[in-house]
Amino acid sequence: MKKILIVEDDQSVQMFYQRILNMFGFEIAGIASDGDEAVLMFKLFKDKPEIILMDHRMPKKNGIEASKEILQIDHNVKIIFFSADDSIKEEAFSIGIYDFELKPFSIESMIAKIKLAFNSSNN
Numbered sequence: 001m002k003k004i005l006i007v008e009d010d011q012s013v014q015m016f017y018q019r020i021l022n023m024f025g026f027e028i029a030g031i032a033s034d035g036d037e038a039v040l041m042f043k044l045f046k047d048k049p050e051i052i053l054m055d056h057r058m059p060k061k062n063g064i065e066a067s068k069e070i071l072q073i074d075h076n077v078k079i080i081f082f083s084a085d086d087s088i089k090e091e092a093f094s095i096g097i098y099d100f101e102l103k104p105f106s107i108e109s110m111i112a113k114i115k116l117a118f119n120s121s122n123n
Helices: 011-023 035-044 063-073 086-095 107-121
Strands: 003-007 027-032 051-054 078-083 099-102
Touching: 003 011, 003 035, 011 027, 011 107, 027 035, 035 051, 035 063, 051 063, 051 107, 063 078, 063 086, 078 086, 078 107, 086 099, 099 107
Parallel strands: 003 027, 003 051, 051 078, 078 099
Antiparallel strands: none
């Protein structure tokens, strides 16, 4: 099963991601509401998710900081940033994220990026 971790502090966005991912047959490994929670959850997963949907602006620890820590644990995980903050795009890529999508985005674009990430994991 293709597992995804959602890291997003906005509850309505969390629910939106859940609905869309379920509709397209993806398994949600968990939902973290901030970067600290995301890192802790990722450490505790026995069966790690292949993809993380990462927000940037969150309480406690932002998406860049959380991504750095998660990539130190497992450099193979594909982190896709979904952020309204275009100014962090270059920095996000420089730390090793897989892809970046500027909010707002289309469902088609979101699913295409996720499918691409899963396909690149299988190669």
